[in-house]
Amino acid sequence: MKILVFFLLCCLSSKSVLSSPGRYEAIFNFGNSLSDTGNFLLSGALAFPGIKNLPYGETFFHHPTGRCSNGRLMIDFIAEVFGLPFLPPYLAVAKGPPVRTGVNFAVVGATALDPSFFYAQKIGPLLWTNDSLSVQLGWFKNLKKSLCTTKQECDDYFKKSLFLVGEMGGNDYIFPFIFGLSVKQLRAWVPQVVGAIARAIRILIEEGAVDMVVPGQFPVGCSAVFLTLLHSPNKSAYDPSGCLKAYNAFFEYHDNYLKQELQKLREEYSHARIMYADYYGASIPLYRTPKHYGFYGGALRACCGGGGPYNYNNSASCGNPGSTACEDPSAFVDWDGIHLTEAAYHFVSKRLFYGGFTSPPLLS
Numbered sequence: 001m002k003i004l005v006f007f008l009l010c011c012l013s014s015k016s017v018l019s020s021p022g023r024y025e026a027i028f029n030f031g032n033s034l035s036d037t038g039n040f041l042l043s044g045a046l047a048f049p050g051i052k053n054l055p056y057g058e059t060f061f062h063h064p065t066g067r068c069s070n071g072r073l074m075i076d077f078i079a080e081v082f083g084l085p086f087l088p089p090y091l092a093v094a095k096g097p098p099v100r101t102g103v104n105f106a107v108v109g110a111t112a113l114d115p116s117f118f119y120a121q122k123i124g125p126l127l128w129t130n131d132s133l134s135v136q137l138g139w140f141k142n143l144k145k146s147l148c149t150t151k152q153e154c155d156d157y158f159k160k161s162l163f164l165v166g167e168m169g170g171n172d173y174i175f176p177f178i179f180g181l182s183v184k185q186l187r188a189w190v191p192q193v194v195g196a197i198a199r200a201i202r203i204l205i206e207e208g209a210v211d212m213v214v215p216g217q218f219p220v221g222c223s224a225v226f227l228t229l230l231h232s233p234n235k236s237a238y239d240p241s242g243c244l245k246a247y248n249a250f251f252e253y254h255d256n257y258l259k260q261e262l263q264k265l266r267e268e269y270s271h272a273r274i275m276y277a278d279y280y281g282a283s284i285p286l287y288r289t290p291k292h293y294g295f296y297g298g299a300l301r302a303c304c305g306g307g308g309p310y311n312y313n314n315s316a317s318c319g320n321p322g323s324t325a326c327e328d329p330s331a332f333v334d335w336d337g338i339h340l341t342e343a344a345y346h347f348v349s350k351r352l353f354y355g356g357f358t359s360p361p362l363l364s
């Protein structure tokens, strides 16, 4: 009996894994530095030239690709799990022959809200890019003309495509927090930021998208950038993992707001499959017990940086003079102060695929 149960569990679950390749013919991704595979680099990377240099890309690709990590990102692991090629950046393929297996519209630094919102708040000049979510949607509509012509043809193709909307919104808060705005001030922005994400989802569904993944936020209060620039002299500002409690609670607040909005969208578009990807929940064990998962460098200290208690130095950030990288990035969670290492992204991806942190599940 035990053997039979084992057999059923084993073979049912491996069947579901084996059936995932071929489930989608294409992936379209919208986002920021968590998923950009080269658009920002192709735009000149003026606000963040360090990304043009090693050690960015030192693992796996062995050269800088425009990805904000030492190696692959979650979008790369998602492409791998479905047996699709890595997503080329839109700006590399926009003028070439149509790419039928998916394109990436994400740009490092991109915001969900338009730049005009930030200029009205006097924090526009801090932005790294103006290629916000609405610009990325414009790129998608432009590309669509080369992919399909009739509505029927587009619907058939997009029905077999996976759309990722985000993570988006992180930068809408991260830049203002660093500028000095408070948690209380930014809470008032959450409905607008989530509203911009919901609007993008509506537009994509109207364009024919059916399956989409909408991720939430990482616990940014655990990042070396926040721990360095927004440090507190008050011990009670930190949780037992050493993360800044108030910022993490803020990013969870965004996630809860987003989840409520997604529920409304599911009711509005019952034919669509809107999957929420819980980046926060999937990554939190890394911060609680990093060594348990082989991250012997811990979770809070960046692998690549210019010194200081968390190895983050604003005037010597990763890829720039004055910074150095750790010997073994796979032993670190934090890559450059704000982005994760390939090993950490791989850990989180596996929990999204197999650990129940995407709901409804991405692989079924």
Ligand SMILES: *[C@@H]1O[C@H](CO)[C@@H](O)[C@H](O)[C@H]1NC(C)=O
Pocket (backbone or CB within 6 Å): 047, 115, 127, 128, 129, 130
């Ligand atoms: C964004 O647009 C504003 C206004 O047009 C411009 O001043 C700014 O330089 C642009 N920023 C970037 C990073 O391109």
Ligand SMILES: *[C@@H]1O[C@H](CO)[C@@H](O)[C@H](O)[C@H]1NC(C)=O
Pocket (backbone or CB within 6 Å): 234, 235, 236, 237
């Ligand atoms: C430290 O933070 C706690 C709660 O966050 C607060 O009650 C306390 O007054 C703070 N102490 C100082 C010295 O700021």
Ligand SMILES: *[C@@H]1O[C@H](CO)[C@@H](O)[C@H](O)[C@H]1NC(C)=O
Pocket (backbone or CB within 6 Å): 306, 307, 308, 313, 314, 315, 316, 321, 322
């Ligand atoms: C940060 O980098 C600057 C420029 O390289 C350097 O002068 C400074 O000492 C560094 N600070 C720390 C805390 O390492």
